[in-house]
Amino acid sequence: MKIIITGGGGFLGSQLGQKLLQRGELTGPSGAPEKIRQIVLLDAVFHRPATDARVRQISGDISDRSTVFAAIGGEAATAIFHLASMVSGECEERFDDALRVNLDGGRNVFEAARAAAGRPRVIFASSIAGYGGAAMQDPNTDRTKLTPQTTYGMTKAICELLVNDHSRKGHFDGRTARLPTVIIRPGQPNAAASSWASGMFREPLKGVACALPVHRDQCHPMTGYRTVIDSLIALHEVPESQLGDDRSYVLPAHRVTPNLAEALVREVAAERGITPGPISEAFDARIQGIVSNWPVSVDGARATALGLPSPPPLKIIVEQYLEDFGQPAR
Numbered sequence: 001m002k003i004i005i006t007g008g009g010g011f012l013g014s015q016l017g018q019k020l021l022q023r024g025e026l027t028g029p030s031g032a033p034e035k036i037r038q039i040v041l042l043d044a045v046f047h048r049p050a051t052d053a054r055v056r057q058i059s060g061d062i063s064d065r066s067t068v069f070a071a072i073g074g075e076a077a078t079a080i081f082h083l084a085s086m087v088s089g090e091c092e093e094r095f096d097d098a099l100r101v102n103l104d105g106g107r108n109v110f111e112a113a114r115a116a117a118g119r120p121r122v123i124f125a126s127s128i129a130g131y132g133g134a135a136m137q138d139p140n141t142d143r144t145k146l147t148p149q150t151t152y153g154m155t156k157a158i159c160e161l162l163v164n165d166h167s168r169k170g171h172f173d174g175r176t177a178r179l180p181t182v183i184i185r186p187g188q189p190n191a192a193a194s195s196w197a198s199g200m201f202r203e204p205l206k207g208v209a210c211a212l213p214v215h216r217d218q219c220h221p222m223t224g225y226r227t228v229i230d231s232l233i234a235l236h237e238v239p240e241s242q243l244g245d246d247r248s249y250v251l252p253a254h255r256v257t258p259n260l261a262e263a264l265v266r267e268v269a270a271e272r273g274i275t276p277g278p279i280s281e282a283f284d285a286r287i288q289g290i291v292s293n294w295p296v297s298v299d300g301a302r303a304t305a306l307g308l309p310s311p312p313p314l315k316i317i318v319e320q321y322l323e324d325f326g327q328p329a330r
């Protein structure tokens with residue numbers, strides 16, 4: 001099997017690639033595990049070269065149709081994970097680029113999937129930013145109307161509908177994972193309006209201050225990256241007979257506030273002999289305004305019923321991050 005991961009140089013795409021290489025096989029339309037022959041990572045930027053002979057990195061822009069068609073090719077037995085995207089803060093500042101990359105880029109990926117042989121499975125990484133405004137509930141479910149209040153969320157909601165319609169038409173077998181905010185992103189803060197969600201764990205555990213742009217009691221749905229990677233793979237492996245006409249599944253998440261995160265960081269830091277950095281107030285009305293128009297909670301019962309995993313307790317997510325990226329236990 002050949003696998004394409006757009007956004008394969010990013011936080012989730014690079015880890016998805018690693019996990020698939022470790023597994024060595026993936027179940028697709030044949031219903032049986034198939035050996036992974038090649039993983040093509042398509043991304044605008046790669047931060048490190050590939051070290052596995054099965055991996056091919058293609059540097060390119062998904063808004064360029066010929067680049068996407070060349071990467072996906074016309075072969076049968078292809079799995080496509082579409083993760084490339086501009087992040088929320090960038091989309092809000094650069095409307096035209098957001099449409100070019102997230103919408104036109106998404107359409108290119110879907111059209112290339114449609115042109116490929118064998119009706120591939122396409123997994124699309126959407127976002128809970130698709131929820132917004134007066135339609136929001138507590139919790140939001142797969143039945144909550146999507147009325148996004150950000151350009152990022154709007155592009156995700158449109159792509160979700162495209163995935164459903166391409167699937168209905170038989171162009172490909174699409175499935176959407178609507179992702180809560182995924183913690184803990186390693187490295188530096190990014191331009192996502194949810195960047196603080198990882199920062200309030202990551203920075204204090206490094207012993208440095210985290211500048212918090214939102215209220216300390218701001219509730220936000222969060223899950224761990226290991227669970228998300230497992231969910232994307234599980235969603236690919238679900239037999240199509242178990243899916244209906246709505247291929248979008250919001251993933252289960254914890255309700256997390258900065259107050260809760262701070263208490264947890266203190267507990268983990270004490271156990272590991274780390275002196276935690278402070279979470280300091282740096283209120284930003286622009287970021288708070290975006291976050292206030294996102295859901296405070298989601299109910300992923302429909303994803304769970306499909307067999308997708310739930311996140312472990314928040315403390316385990318923090319410990320997994322330290323194991324994978326941070327200071328080992330003393």
Ligand SMILES: NC(=O)c1ccc[n+]([C@@H]2O[C@H](COP(=O)([O-])OP(=O)(O)OC[C@H]3O[C@@H](n4cnc5c(N)ncnc54)[C@H](O)[C@@H]3O)[C@@H](O)[C@H]2O)c1
Binds near residue numbers: 012084101128180
């Ligand atoms: N991480 C989260 O908290 C979260 C939450 C909800 C949804 N998502 C979605 O999951 C997916 C992966 O998220 P992530 O956290 O890994 O983000 P990321 O920013 O780390 O990765 C996205 C990748 O897309 C690439 N990209 C951007 N524009 C491109 C273009 N024009 N052509 C080719 N590549 C381009 C970037 O270079 C980046 O490597 C995204 O679609 C994101 O919207 C993520």
